[in-house]
Amino acid sequence: GGIGSKLCGMLGKERGRGWRRRGNLLPATDGDTKTMTFLQEVVDILLAYIVESFDRETKVIDFHYPNELLQMNNWELQDEPATLDDILISCRATLKYAIKTAHPRYFNQLSTGLDMVGLAADWLTSTANTNMFTYEVAPVFVLLEYVTLKKMREIIGWTDGRGDGIFSPGGAISNMYAMLLARFKMFPEVKEKGMSSVPRLVAFTSEHVGILHIYRSGHSFSSFFPLGFVPFFVSATAGTTVYGAFDPLIAISDICKKYNIWMHVDGAWGGSLLMSRRHRWKLDGVERANSVTWNPHKMMSVPLQCSALLVREEGLMQNCNQMHACYLFQQDKHYDLSYDTGDKALQCGRHVDIFKLWLMWRAKGTIGFEAQIDKCLELSEYLYNKIKDREGYEMVFDGKPQHTNVCFWYLPPGIRYMEDKEERKKHLHKVAPVIKARMMEYGTTMVSYQPQGDKVNFFRMVISNPAATFEDIDFLIEEIERLGQDL
Amino acid sequence: GGIGSKLCGMLGKERGRGWRRRGNLLPATDGDTKTMTFLQEVVDILLAYIVESFDRETKVIDFHYPNELLQMNNWELQDEPATLDDILISCRATLKYAIKTAHPRYFNQLSTGLDMVGLAADWLTSTANTNMFTYEVAPVFVLLEYVTLKKMREIIGWTDGRGDGIFSPGGAISNMYAMLLARFKMFPEVKEKGMSSVPRLVAFTSEHVGILHIYRSGHSFSSFFPLGFVPFFVSATAGTTVYGAFDPLIAISDICKKYNIWMHVDGAWGGSLLMSRRHRWKLDGVERANSVTWNPHKMMSVPLQCSALLVREEGLMQNCNQMHACYLFQQDKHYDLSYDTGDKALQCGRHVDIFKLWLMWRAKGTIGFEAQIDKCLELSEYLYNKIKDREGYEMVFDGKPQHTNVCFWYLPPGIRYMEDKEERKKHLHKVAPVIKARMMEYGTTMVSYQPQGDKVNFFRMVISNPAATFEDIDFLIEEIERLGQDL
Numbered sequence: 001g002g003i004g005s006k007l008c009g010m011l012g013k014e015r016g017r018g019w020r021r022r023g024n025l026l027p028a029t030d031g032d033t034k035t036m037t038f039l040q041e042v043v044d045i046l047l048a049y050i051v052e053s054f055d056r057e058t059k060v061i062d063f064h065y066p067n068e069l070l071q072m073n074n075w076e077l078q079d080e081p082a083t084l085d086d087i088l089i090s091c092r093a094t095l096k097y098a099i100k101t102a103h104p105r106y107f108n109q110l111s112t113g114l115d116m117v118g119l120a121a122d123w124l125t126s127t128a129n130t131n132m133f134t135y136e137v138a139p140v141f142v143l144l145e146y147v148t149l150k151k152m153r154e155i156i157g158w159t160d161g162r163g164d165g166i167f168s169p170g171g172a173i174s175n176m177y178a179m180l181l182a183r184f185k186m187f188p189e190v191k192e193k194g195m196s197s198v199p200r201l202v203a204f205t206s207e208h209v210g211i212l213h214i215y216r217s218g219h220s221f222s223s224f225f226p227l228g229f230v231p232f233f234v235s236a237t238a239g240t241t242v243y244g245a246f247d248p249l250i251a252i253s254d255i256c257k258k259y260n261i262w263m264h265v266d267g268a269w270g271g272s273l274l275m276s277r278r279h280r281w282k283l284d285g286v287e288r289a290n291s292v293t294w295n296p297h298k299m300m301s302v303p304l305q306c307s308a309l310l311v312r313e314e315g316l317m318q319n320c321n322q323m324h325a326c327y328l329f330q331q332d333k334h335y336d337l338s339y340d341t342g343d344k345a346l347q348c349g350r351h352v353d354i355f356k357l358w359l360m361w362r363a364k365g366t367i368g369f370e371a372q373i374d375k376c377l378e379l380s381e382y383l384y385n386k387i388k389d390r391e392g393y394e395m396v397f398d399g400k401p402q403h404t405n406v407c408f409w410y411l412p413p414g415i416r417y418m419e420d421k422e423e424r425k426k427h428l429h430k431v432a433p434v435i436k437a438r439m440m441e442y443g444t445t446m447v448s449y450q451p452q453g454d455k456v457n458f459f460r461m462v463i464s465n466p467a468a469t470f471e472d473i474d475f476l477i478e479e480i481e482r483l484g485q486d487l
Numbered sequence: 488g489g490i491g492s493k494l495c496g497m498l499g500k501e502r503g504r505g506w507r508r509r510g511n512l513l514p515a516t517d518g519d520t521k522t523m524t525f526l527q528e529v530v531d532i533l534l535a536y537i538v539e540s541f542d543r544e545t546k547v548i549d550f551h552y553p554n555e556l557l558q559m560n561n562w563e564l565q566d567e568p569a570t571l572d573d574i575l576i577s578c579r580a581t582l583k584y585a586i587k588t589a590h591p592r593y594f595n596q597l598s599t600g601l602d603m604v605g606l607a608a609d610w611l612t613s614t615a616n617t618n619m620f621t622y623e624v625a626p627v628f629v630l631l632e633y634v635t636l637k638k639m640r641e642i643i644g645w646t647d648g649r650g651d652g653i654f655s656p657g658g659a660i661s662n663m664y665a666m667l668l669a670r671f672k673m674f675p676e677v678k679e680k681g682m683s684s685v686p687r688l689v690a691f692t693s694e695h696v697g698i699l700h701i702y703r704s705g706h707s708f709s710s711f712f713p714l715g716f717v718p719f720f721v722s723a724t725a726g727t728t729v730y731g732a733f734d735p736l737i738a739i740s741d742i743c744k745k746y747n748i749w750m751h752v753d754g755a756w757g758g759s760l761l762m763s764r765r766h767r768w769k770l771d772g773v774e775r776a777n778s779v780t781w782n783p784h785k786m787m788s789v790p791l792q793c794s795a796l797l798v799r800e801e802g803l804m805q806n807c808n809q810m811h812a813c814y815l816f817q818q819d820k821h822y823d824l825s826y827d828t829g830d831k832a833l834q835c836g837r838h839v840d841i842f843k844l845w846l847m848w849r850a851k852g853t854i855g856f857e858a859q860i861d862k863c864l865e866l867s868e869y870l871y872n873k874i875k876d877r878e879g880y881e882m883v884f885d886g887k888p889q890h891t892n893v894c895f896w897y898l899p900p901g902i903r904y905m906e907d908k909e910e911r912k913k914h915l916h917k918v919a920p921v922i923k924a925r926m927m928e929y930g931t932t933m934v935s936y937q938p939q940g941d942k943v944n945f946f947r948m949v950i951s952n953p954a955a956t957f958e959d960i961d962f963l964i965e966e967i968e969r970l971g972q973d974l
Contacts, residue, residue: 025603025604026537026538026541026589026603026954027541027589027591027600027953027954031541032538032541035537035538035603036534036537036538038603038607039530039534039537039603039606039607040530040534042607042610042611043526043527043530043610045611046610046611046614047523047526047527049614050513050522050523050526050614051513051519051522051523054513054514054518054519061626063626064626065822065823066622066626066630066822066823066826067823069626069627069630070630075630075631075634076634077634077635077638077845077848077849077853078849078852078853079852079853079854080852080854081849081850081851081852081854081855082849082850082852084850086849087604087607087846087849087850090846090849091607091608091611091846093627094611094615094627094628094631094842095611095614095615097626097627098615098617098625098626098627098628099615099617099623099624099625099626101615101616101617101624102513102514102616104514108623108624109618109624111618111836113514114614114616116512116513116522116525116526117512117574119526119613119614119616120525120526120529120574120578121578122613123529123530123533123610123613124529124532124533124578124581124582126606126609126610126613126790127533127536127537127582127601127606128581128582128585128586128588129588129589129601129606129790129791130585130586130588130791131596131598131791135553136586136595136927137586137588137595137596138585138586139548139550139551139553139556139584139585139586140556140580140581140584140585141581141585143553143556143557143562144562144581147562147563147564148564151564169656169657169660169834169837169838170656170834170835170836170837170838171835171836172833172834172835172836173656173660173833173834176833194687195682196687200681200683241812241814242814303613303616304616304617304618304836304838304839305836305838325728326937326938326939327728327729327935327937327939327947328937330920330936330937330938330944332917332920332944333920333924334920334923334924334927335552335553336552336553336554339553346659346660346663347656347657347659347660348657348658348659349598349657349658349659349791349792350656350657351656351657351791351792351838352791355581358564359574359577359578361564362564362565362568362569362573362574362577363568363569363571363574364568365565365566365567365568365569366564366565366566367566367567367568368568430819433817433819433820433821436821437820437821440623440821448814449817450813450814450815450817451813451817452813452814457817457819460814466514467513467514
């Protein structure tokens with residue numbers, strides 16, 4: 001804290017002397033003091049925002065329509081530079097209209113909450129401002145990625161944590177990388193000769209209900225062969241986005257084994273349940289997968305973005321993707337080249353997403369993540385129990401949720417007893433969007449809704465926010481009823 | 488600065504009272520003070536690191552081999568939580584062994600330097616911790632992306648800045664998105680029916696020398712048609728990675744027009760020269776492209792990652808990629824849905840990469856970016872002029888560099904006059920790796936090297952670091968000679 005105390009002294013003096021007008025920020029000569037004062041001003045704005053975000057008296061959002069928001073500040077880019085005062089004003093304006101994703105009543109996405117250690121780690125990552133492609137430019141981060149991926153593979157259940165993996169920019173890209181690996185594994189010639197060198201490939205994935213479409217009919221894989229189609233990839237889902245449902249991984253792995261098909265588990269949302277001794281049985285069989293997607297930025301509340309792809313076979317990622325860019329992966333470097341990870345993915349450069357996960361893991365320990373996850377599932381069970389028989393509510397699917405997803409309709413008194421089923425459905429479809437719009441206008445809470453197949457708009461509550469409590473669940477229910485009773 | 492002054496008071500008191508032992512960080516009740524104190528301690532560590540990074544007396548890197556570095560700290564993940572003291576120690580250790588990418592003598596990558604406003608913006612982005620997919624959860628950032636992409640399209644030269652675009656996780660992904668758009672534009676059925684519904688497609692891209700392979704023989708496009716191959720995509724490079732060469736865009740656009748082929752310009756490295764009135768002629772014809780990749784995290788020194796794909800045709804990105812995920816892009820939302828950008832890309836969630844670019848642009852103005860870019864090109868011309876006729880140097884390609892890439896061999900006295908050409912080449916190949924290894928061990932500077940085709944290892948100097956000066960260029964030359972003279 002030596003610099004800190006010095007800084008406090010400096011800030012007092014500097015702030016009184018119109019520091020913004022004199023000289024330039026670093027790298028300008030003698031830019032040190034001005035830079036530290038400027039960054040400290042920004043940090044003050046951020047600290048105030050953070051404290052406010054956790055305060056239930058604060059709005060989750062100060063909502064404005066796009067056209068209004070465009071008018072509320074000068075957002076245009078100019079030829080001429082702005083003053084540092086203007087920069088600070090822009091920072092304040094940006095946060096004023098931002099969503100407070102740390103707010104205990106923000107439930108809108110699978111990624112919610114703001115972890116203080118994760119945030120500190122992300123600030124450090126920005127300051128280090130480097131790229132994951134080589135050990136040369138990211139020595140510590142590359143090692144931490146290695147350590148963390150190994151730990152995640154141990155948790156999956158692969159012997160001694162062996163295998164491979166990478167952090168990628170989100171679940172969609174992780175899943176795409178898995179698919180490329182599966183294709184390369186079955187047809188290595190695809191890398192050189194392209195898609196015309198391979199038969200027509202078929203990939204299978206879960207329906208939203210979380211049962212593999214093909215798996216249900218049992219013999220369907222083989223029915224593709226006479227048509228010249230080759231099934232090469234099955235993506236089983238561990239935690240679907242809307243229902244939070246888990247595919248039966250053991251049964252699926254048996255089929256994949258029989259037909260020699262790559263088994264991928266998309267655990268972007270549900271993978272984190274592996275950290276919980278109470279809930280990890282929902283992923284039984286995951287250790288039989290060839291690859292697993294697991295996004296710590298969802299259920300583990302690591303700041304966005306943080307998505308891992310774990311791969312059981314060693315060496316495959318490199319073989320599949322390497323391009324030998326000789327300006328990065330010189331073969332005569334003076335250190336162990338196996339730490340240069342840039343050839344494992346289609347991307348060349350990769351953002352440093354590891355440090356926030358690693359530092360949070362240090363701060364909480366595995367048991368801390370487990371407690372956090374268990375608590376979210378407990379809250380969702382509380383919500384489920386509270387509304388499943390409550391007047392005015394209907395559940396979208398039967399039985400207890402497998403993840404923290406609780407899907408339900410709220411029926412305002414006016415439509416609760418409508419006899420005409422079609423009329424009732426038509427009205428009900430409009431209820432969630434109006435309640436949601438009102439939530440955003442009042443700024444009191446945020447929860448998602450959507451239609452699904454023949455089901456009209458329903459609320460999908462998910463809980464990944466470590467700041468949420470039983471009282472916040474009570475509040476949500478009261479708020480839905482308050483905002484929806486006249487509909 | 489109200490919070491700031493309060494904070495200084497609190498910190499003084501708190502720090503004297505063993506704050507780390509009492510209570511928890513937010514969201515714990517009464518976690519405010521502890522959180523602010525903790526984050527302020529981290530910020531102090533970061534501020535000290537920043538000031539140090541710009542100091543030429545500091546090493547660019549405190550280098551250790553992977554196995555050594557693994558021993559130098561306890562990097563393992565544990566079941567049990569660590570103390571906040573340990574977290575602060577981990578932050579210090581991580582930075583101790585990090586590369587100082589802000590250092591005025593760090594030239595190792597296309598992305599170098601650390602902009603103070605960009606850094607502040609990235610800290611704010613982490614604090615806001617949200618996702619670009621909908622206006623609902625990122626209202627300001629979505630608008631700023633809209634404003635900034637429009638401005639970039641104006642600079643490209645598309646009428647009124649019309650068109651489309653997106654920020655993606657790096658140049659490789661931006662280029663991939665362009666290729667998907669080109670394929671969809673020519674064969675929209677590919678989205679539903681897959682690759683087997685389309686003929687064999689051929690894409691063309693630059694050789695490293697920056698001349699399109701096919702373009703050189705003139706009639707080559709048409710020679711593919713009788714074979715059943717369909718050329719669908721030309722990627723012209725504006726600024727190659729190693730030589731910094733620019734393809735002749737006007738000539739290429741004529742051919743693309745004749746054969747009705749999508750023209751993409753990969754300006755990941757060179758696109759930023761569009762900001763410079765002095766250098767933008769190197770991209771003449773870019774306005775004829777269908778799409779352009781432009782990475783502000785390279786030549787504009789925006790913190791990593793920041794890569795834009797700009798697209799001339801409106802609506803195409805949405806049509807090509809939309810999946811209608813009804814849990815995100817509800818059609819009955821209460822605001823203008825054209826601001827929900829998540830359906831424009833294969834990714835669903837996207838990291839917020841826009842704010843740092845936008846805030847830097849505000850702070851510098853267009854003319855500030857121009858001055859910064861012009862200065863880097865001036866430095867590289869200075870380097871070129873200094874070594875082109877200097878004893879012991881040979882240039883890798885003829886003529887003045889088009890970008891800031893200066894590629895050269897340094898020949899130590901011992902091999903300078905070797906008569907046996909093959910022997911000389913063999914020795915020369917080993918020179919750059921050894922000098923580079925020594926640079927890293929002394930930690931004085933960092934510059935890249937590589938072989939290319941039949942050319943043995945040479946240095947590739949690139950300048951994107953706004954902290955670099957003429958003296959730093961002089962230093963680099965002296966250092967290469969100091970470290971290499973005995974070889």
